[in-house]
Every structure is written in structure tokens, then in C-alpha cells.
Amino acid sequence: MKLTVNGDHVEVPNSVKTVAGLLVHFELHHKVVIVERNAEILEQAKHTETLIFDKDKIELVHFVGGG
Amino acid sequence: MNGRYSRQELFAPIGTEGQAKLRNKHVLIIGAGALGTGSAEMLVRAGIGKISIADRDYVEWSNLQRQQLYTEEEAEQRTPKAIAAKKRLKAINSEVEIRCHVMDVSVEEMERLVENVDLILDASDNFDIRMIINDISQKHRIPWIYSACVGSYGISYTIIPGETPCLNCLLENVPMGGVTCDTVGIISPAVQMVISFQMSEALKILVEDSLHLRNKLVSFDLWKNHHSSINVDKIKKADCPSCGTDRSYPYLSFSKQTKTAVLCGRDTVQIRPSQPMERDLESLDKDLSRQQGKVLRNPYLLSFSTAEHRLVIFKDGRVLIHGTKSISEAKTLYHRYLG
């Protein structure tokens, strides 16, 4: 499946089906992440149920604490 | 008049009018590390009326690569950051009133610090204090700017009470653990980029040009060449305990705070996280094994020894810090290794 993630064209395995799965794929699942799918912000509670499809445009922003 | 602000006044969105407004504003900066020193220097050079800076730490050699107000001598002397920062800032602009506080900021201190403050800049290194800043900001209706960076990555968001979502809306939960500048490092361009995002927004707020605020959550990775800017307005929650209609400011109450206690006669400080949690000792083992120190692990706890201290991290979240009686030193070590 081909996606655009943070502006980059990336290929992810077809086993990745949901937003939650995508976060695991990018090893971001332990972090607090804001996800935007096709210009639509998703609540954290929706990550598990939201499916992703070929050509989706995804923005992932994770929170960090350093300063 | 010596024209020291002339180039800033020539910049039309600020002008002499904006400059005069800046002169009457008071900014509170929480933390005097990389972000705090950079933001403070910009504000002081820009001719802010007054700044207050609070920090519990002292200058170390590893700070000098990016914390722009400090010198070798201060690292040698272990000068408190707030003291060293004030000295340098005074030398840069004697017209600015500079208040520096060597203190471990928690709720009580924060209530005192925000008096007559127009804007709070987050230059801290952990989410415990950020959630307190967030609640204080809502309670007193003072805007604040969340900013953070690690590695080559940075993030910033401007929170305007009554208009934007707050940090609690965005996070839902306080992030636990995670990487820190002391575990995966930090490069100064990432620091400077975050400061640029933070300070542009700060100037807009201080000269009262709210129309030009970015109104987006911005993040970037300078090494991976990523940039992201998303509108998060929709995340504002009507039932948010920090900014919603029926708000309770949970992080200003004692129960949500990280609790610390000096364990008598043991040269040890105990730190309990603000909410129940289970630590992943295995991944912690991996992270800490890359540090200079020795890691020992059993199913219940992990012990990490450096030359001077030993951290014992329990699965239930508690941490004992041996080798110190100072709560502020213990907190520094806690956040350095555990985020």
C-alpha cells in the first residue's frame, strides 16, 4: 500500500490496516501522537477503528518533552 | 535614543507602536535550558519590559553545546542556571527588568510566578510541569506556548485560553517515559528552530497582533527533512477538565502531582509519578544500557548506577534516587533518564 506520510511517499505492508497499525509500523505506538488522515484530525480513541487505504495522506505529529 | 530597536521598529507589523507595547510586557519563562536561554536572549535583545526565569538546575559541561547564555567558568563552578542567565542577560540589555528564580517549580511556586504575567513560555523538560502550566494558563487566562525538542525533532503549539484547544485536549494523557535529550541527544539547529517558532508567536502576542498567530500544531525533523503543520481546532473538548465548561484544573490539585519525599537517613529521594503506571523495564533496560552506567534488572525493578548516583526504578512507577538528599537534584536525574 502506498501512502504519503508527512509529505514523503512511503510503501507500507498490506498487513497494516488501521491507523493504530500504522503507528505500530512506525514505532510510534508508545507515544502520544496526533494523526491527521486526508486533512481530517482523528481523536485518539478512533485510531484503532479507522482504516487506512492506498494513496491516503497521513500527517503524524508526536509529542516530545525535551527542552 | 540610540536606535537600538530601530530595525525592529522598521518592521511594519511591529513598528514604534509595537515596540512600545513590548516595553510594557512581562514574560515568564519556565526553564533555563536550551530553549529558555535562547528565548530569553531574543526577548531581552528585542526590548521586552520584564522577564522572569525559573530553573532548578546548575550549569554542566554538557549544556555548553547548545545553552547559549552559559560559559565554561559557570560549568566549572556549577553556577545555578538562573543566576548565570541573569548575569549574561543584564550584560546584553540593562534596560530590561530581569527576575531569576533558582527553584523547583510546582503548583505553589507557579501561582506566585504568574502574577502580572502576559505570556508564559514553556522551556521545561517534562510533562508534569507542562500540565501545571496548562492549568494555570487556563485559570488565569494567560496564553502560553508549548515547545519541545529532542534529537533533530521539534514541536510547538500556541495555547490561547478561550480560543484554542489546551494541552490537555491534545494529549488526553500525560506521556510517560519516552526519549529525552540525555538519552538520544539533541542538535542545536533543532533547538534554534523551535525557538524561532516560539518567539515569532511570542512577538505576535506581545505586540497584540493575534490575527497573524499560526494557529497550527507545528513539528519538524531537520535531519529527516520533514515538516508538518496541522490545524487541531477540532480537538478542543467541551468536557476538558482543564479548559472545558465544567473545569476543575486537575493538575493544580495535590493528587495529580508527582510526589517526592526525602527518605530519612538514607541519602535517598523517592519520586512517585502523578498517576498509576506500569513501567516497561525491558525497553528501559535497552535505553539505559546505552548510557554511561551499569544496569541491573530483575522482574520487579531495574537499578541504574552512575559514578555518583543510583536510580532504582520499580515496575509500579516509583523511583528511588540514591546518593542525594536534594529533591531538585533527584527530579533532574529522574527527568534526565526517564523523560
Ligand SMILES: [Zn+2]
Ligand atoms: Zn482543554
